[in-house]
Amino acid sequence: MSTVTIPRPSKPWGVNFKQAIPDVVAAFATLLITYAIVAYTPLKGKLAFVIVLFLVAVIASAAISGIRRDRKAALNSISTVMIYVAGMFVIFPLGSILYEIIRRGIGGLSLGMFSTDMAVTASDAPLSEGGLIHAVVGTFYIVIIASLISVPIGILTALYLTEIKGKAAGTIRFFVQAMSGIPSIVAGLFIYAVWMIALGNQYSAAAGAMALAILMIPTVARTSEEVLKLIPSDLREAGLAMGGTQWRTVAMIVIPAAQSGLITAVILGVARVAGETAPLLLTMGGADALNLNPFAGNSSAIPFYVWKNFLLGTETAIDRAWSGVLVLMIIVLFFFSLTRFLSGRKGRF
Amino acid sequence: MSQANPVHSLANVAAAHSASKGDHHIAGTGIEAKNIHAWFGDKHVIDDVSIDFFPGTVTALIGPSGCGKSTFIRILNRMHEFIPTAAMAGEVLLEGKDIYQSGTDVTKIRLGIGMVFQKPNPFPSMTIKENVLSGLKLAQLKVSNQSELLESCLVRAGLWNEVKDRLNEYGGALSGGQQQRLCIARSLAVSPQVLLMDEPCSALDPGSTLRIEETIRELSASMTIIIVTHNMQQAARVSDRTGFFLSDGGPGRLIECSSTSEIFSNPKDKRTEDYVTGRFG
Numbered sequence: 001m002s003t004v005t006i007p008r009p010s011k012p013w014g015v016n017f018k019q020a021i022p023d024v025v026a027a028f029a030t031l032l033i034t035y036a037i038v039a040y041t042p043l044k045g046k047l048a049f050v051i052v053l054f055l056v057a058v059i060a061s062a063a064i065s066g067i068r069r070d071r072k073a074a075l076n077s078i079s080t081v082m083i084y085v086a087g088m089f090v091i092f093p094l095g096s097i098l099y100e101i102i103r104r105g106i107g108g109l110s111l112g113m114f115s116t117d118m119a120v121t122a123s124d125a126p127l128s129e130g131g132l133i134h135a136v137v138g139t140f141y142i143v144i145i146a147s148l149i150s151v152p153i154g155i156l157t158a159l160y161l162t163e164i165k166g167k168a169a170g171t172i173r174f175f176v177q178a179m180s181g182i183p184s185i186v187a188g189l190f191i192y193a194v195w196m197i198a199l200g201n202q203y204s205a206a207a208g209a210m211a212l213a214i215l216m217i218p219t220v221a222r223t224s225e226e227v228l229k230l231i232p233s234d235l236r237e238a239g240l241a242m243g244g245t246q247w248r249t250v251a252m253i254v255i256p257a258a259q260s261g262l263i264t265a266v267i268l269g270v271a272r273v274a275g276e277t278a279p280l281l282l283t284m285g286g287a288d289a290l291n292l293n294p295f296a297g298n299s300s301a302i303p304f305y306v307w308k309n310f311l312l313g314t315e316t317a318i319d320r321a322w323s324g325v326l327v328l329m330i331i332v333l334f335f336f337s338l339t340r341f342l343s344g345r346k347g348r349f
Numbered sequence: 350m351s352q353a354n355p356v357h358s359l360a361n362v363a364a365a366h367s368a369s370k371g372d373h374h375i376a377g378t379g380i381e382a383k384n385i386h387a388w389f390g391d392k393h394v395i396d397d398v399s400i401d402f403f404p405g406t407v408t409a410l411i412g413p414s415g416c417g418k419s420t421f422i423r424i425l426n427r428m429h430e431f432i433p434t435a436a437m438a439g440e441v442l443l444e445g446k447d448i449y450q451s452g453t454d455v456t457k458i459r460l461g462i463g464m465v466f467q468k469p470n471p472f473p474s475m476t477i478k479e480n481v482l483s484g485l486k487l488a489q490l491k492v493s494n495q496s497e498l499l500e501s502c503l504v505r506a507g508l509w510n511e512v513k514d515r516l517n518e519y520g521g522a523l524s525g526g527q528q529q530r531l532c533i534a535r536s537l538a539v540s541p542q543v544l545l546m547d548e549p550c551s552a553l554d555p556g557s558t559l560r561i562e563e564t565i566r567e568l569s570a571s572m573t574i575i576i577v578t579h580n581m582q583q584a585a586r587v588s589d590r591t592g593f594f595l596s597d598g599g600p601g602r603l604i605e606c607s608s609t610s611e612i613f614s615n616p617k618d619k620r621t622e623d624y625v626t627g628r629f630g
Contacts, residue, residue, distance in 0.1 A: 165433075234470040238532070241428060242539060243460030244487030252487060256474030 022064070030060045057081055098329075105326030108319045113327075118305075119289035123312040132324055134290040135305035138205055139331065141294040142284075142301055143274055145209035146216055151266055153213075154220025158265075161221075162228040163236075163250050173225075180218035187214040188279025196283070203285030205294040208301065211279035220269040227261030228254065263343040267336055274332050277303040302328040378444055378542040379404040379573055380425060380462070385439035386600075387420050387429065394420055396600035398439075400592055402543070407565060407574040409584035409609065412594030412624070417601030418577045421594070422545045425575065426462040427455050443543070460488050463536035467548040469528035471520030471535070478516040480531055484539035498538060506534035507564045526557020533564060544568065546576040550583065562587045581625055585613055593621045 015023075034053040037043065043052060058081050066074035113131035121130030157176065161169050191211040195201050231254050239249030255262070285298035286308060300308075302324050309321035380402045387395035395417040402408050410418045423429045425441055427448060440447045448458045471480045481502050485492055492498050499516070503509040508530040512523070520531055529549060536544060546565070550558040558580075565574055565587050578584050584591050591613070592606035604618050616622045623629050 232470070234466055234468060235472060237428060237431065238464075238466060238470050238472070238535075239483075239487055240431070241426060241459055241464035242484040242487050242536060243456045244484075245456055248487050248489070252483065253472050253474070257472065259474065 026060055026064055030056050033060075054081075054085055101322065101325050101329060104319075104322040106323075108323030109326060113323065117288060117290045121288075123309075123317045124314040125316065127316055127319055127323075130320075132302065132305050132320070132327060134287060135300045135302045135324065136327065136331070137290060137292065138208075138284065138287075138299045138301040138304070139274070139328070141205040141299070142209040142212055142280070143270055143335070145206055145294060146212035146273055147266065147270060149210065149213035150216035150220055150269060154217045154265070154269065155224050155262060157217070157221040158224030158228055159250060161225050163246065163254065176218045176221050179214070180222060182215065182218075183278075184211075184215055184276050185278040185282075187211045188282040190214065191279070192282040202296060203283065203298045204296050205284060205291070205299045205301075207283040208280045208299075209294075211283050212273040212276060215276065215279070216269040216273050219272045220265050223265035223268050224258075224262055227258050227265060230261070231257050260343050263339050267339055270335055271332065274335070275303055275328060277307050280304050281307075302331070378461075380543050380575075381442040382421070382425065383440040383442065385421065385424055385441070386437060387417065387424060388434075388436040389432065390434040393600040395424075395437075396602050398594075398601075398603040400603065400606050402573050402575055403590070404573055405569060405571070406589040407569045407576065407587055408590045408592060408606075409588035410575065410577045410592045410594060411579070411581065411584050412601070412604075413596075413629075414579070415601075416594040416596040418594050419547050421601075422464075422547060422575055422577055425543070426459050426464055426545055428459075428464065456488065460484075460539050461541055462543040462545060463539065463541035465529070465532050465536055465544065465546045465549045467551055469525055469532055469552065471523070471528050471531050473519070473521050475520060476517045477512050477520050477523070477531060480520045481534050481538055484535060488539060490539065502534040502537045505537055505564070505568060506530045507560050507567075508534055524557075526553045526560065529553060529557065529561060530564065533561070537568075541572060543573045543575065546574065548577050548579060551579065558583070581613075581627070585609060593618075593624060595620060595624070 030053070034049065034056050037052050037056070038049050058078055061077040061081050062074040065077040108127045110128070112128065114133055114136065116129075116131035117134040118130045118132070119134075157172065160166060161173055188211045191207055191214070195207055195210060196203070201207060235253050235257060236249055239253045240246070244252065280301050280303065284301060284304065286304055287298040287300045291297045291299040306321045306324040306328070309317040309324065382398060382400050382402075385395055385398045386393065398417075398421060400408070410421065412418055420429065424437055424439075429435050429437060437449075441449060443458065443461065446453075471477075472483055475483060478499055481499050482495060484490075485495075485498075500509060500513075503512060508527060511527060512518075512531075520528060523531060529552075533549075550561055553561070562583065565576065568574060569589075576584075576587065588609045590606065591609045593604045593612065593616075594601050595604050596602070605612070605616065605621055607617075612621060613625055616625065
């Protein structure tokens with residue numbers, strides 16, 4: 001009877017502790033050299049430190065790989081460092097914005113602010129008084145109404161462009177692209193001029209939502225189009241070959257297959273408009289009191305609330321503005337997580 | 350000559366196969382293509398092809414790539430027209446009626462003429478069960494006993510034993526060969542009279558290929574099957590009749606079409622013989 005020894009599972013492609021030592025040493029050396037350069041030369045300040053660190057890191061990593069292997073390895077490590085730095089350039093501002101919002105907004109955050117509005121609270125009243133329920137409700141209204149308008153229109157436009165491929169497709173694609181370049185204030189002005197002045201309607205959350213829908217439609221349409229284009233034509237043909245009409249094939253096969261991408265399109269659309277302020281200034285009128293009717297009367301939204309409080313300029317008002325920003329961020333995060341959760345349960349592609 | 354003749358070995362396979370089949374019961378509806386031409390833009394790709402596909406037979410279409418076989422079978426269930434530059438001439442008769450006659454209900458035609466594609470393409474958002482029954486929903490058909498239909502389709506496609514405990518898993522989780530049999534089961538659910546198969550085994554391993562060939566043999570008792578294949582052995586094993594397509598740089602033509610044993614043992618045309626013996630192509 002022979003005993004079979006099973007080898008221990010290992011990851012020979014990984015970096016083991018011994019091999020990592022020179023890299024760790026090199027990283028410390030890089031930091032030390034950078035520190036020395038900044039300390040003993042006229043270069044001063046944080047910015048200089050970052051730039052010198054970058055240059056030293058590039059040179060050091062290229063030199064190490066060059067000595068260890070060859071020129072190709074040196075070039076490879078230079079581009080690796082560049083890519084890491086580019087990544088940090090993207091993440092750093094995002095991280096610092098998040099940090100700043102949380103740091104300055106957390107102080108004004110309390111449960112009470114979600115149950116009261118600013119109707120009877122003075123701008124310099126302590127943070128324990130007043131709240132932003134009116135703005136939260138307004139933001140929910142406009143995001144939901146704008147989505148109800150623009151998601152069907154946007155997705156149907158994308159279906160026209162990818163499935164029907166009608167004669168007008170080129171023209172429509174051009175206009176959708178042009179529309180995505182509209183400055184948000186122009187969308188606001190358009191609704192103000194047409195809906196309010198020409199048609200004589202008053203300020204309302206719905207008017208604000210209409211302005212946002214104008215901004216949201218091109219985002220939803222273009223993203224949906226890209227997603228639908230990725231669905232293999234094999235699937236459409238299989239549906240048609242089984243006696244499905246075009247509409248049933250699209251509804252039963254194409255859209256479910258593209259589901260998670262379409263959800264992303266909606267999320268990007270909401271992200272585009274949730275923080276918009278300019279069009280709301282013209283269409284919602286602003287309010288300090290809670291207005292539960294989305295179709296009539298001045299109402300507020302969180303970006304509006306933030307803008308107004310910064311403008312007031314008192315110390316507590318500015319604190320309120322920061323917590324408004326934080327609340328907006330939390331609400332947007334909540335929206336995204338909810339849609340991701342709902343879409344993640346079924347359908348995969 | 351001591352050298353084994355490839356013509357004879359393939360011919361033996363074909364002959365043995367027709368013998369075993371004997372005079373089988375003829376069922377289903379035939380389909381007849383008359384003087385078919387096809388164009389993509391200005392390019393003439395099929396030149397005057399006429400084939401009568403008899404009820405209850407398997408017809409293999411062979412020939413080198415680019416000779417119009419796939420285009421030809423896509424004409425048979427009106428899938429050709431989805432390519433924007435496509436044009437055609439000729440008639441395709443199903444139950445004596447031209448399917449290109451104006452006023453024909455195209456979805457009904459496609460319901461009667463199923464299709465299995467080269468690449469397995471189960472619907473990704475549907476489970477195995479939903480995939481099989483998808484044709485009913487697509488064509489808005491009512492069936493009294495869905496679970497019976499589900500089982501019989503999967504049994505006929507030779508997949509039932511492998512998936513009966515996982516009908517609610519997604520189709521994409523199956524292996525390539527299983528996915529292709531799922532696609533066959535899917536097309537069976539709407540009980541087509543004719544089944545078109547466009548190189549159904551080209552992406553599959555020999556085991557799955559064999560499994561699908563068995564399925565084709567079993568299905569041919571109840572329907573007319575047309576299969577495009579690049580695999581000569583497969584044509585010899587599975588078909589009753591074989592059509593050989595060839596393009597000499599211009600449009601594809603049907604060189605000859607007759608019983609499979611004839612094509613492999615006693616072809617009329619020199620080019621057919623050269624192709625089936627592997628001298629070119």
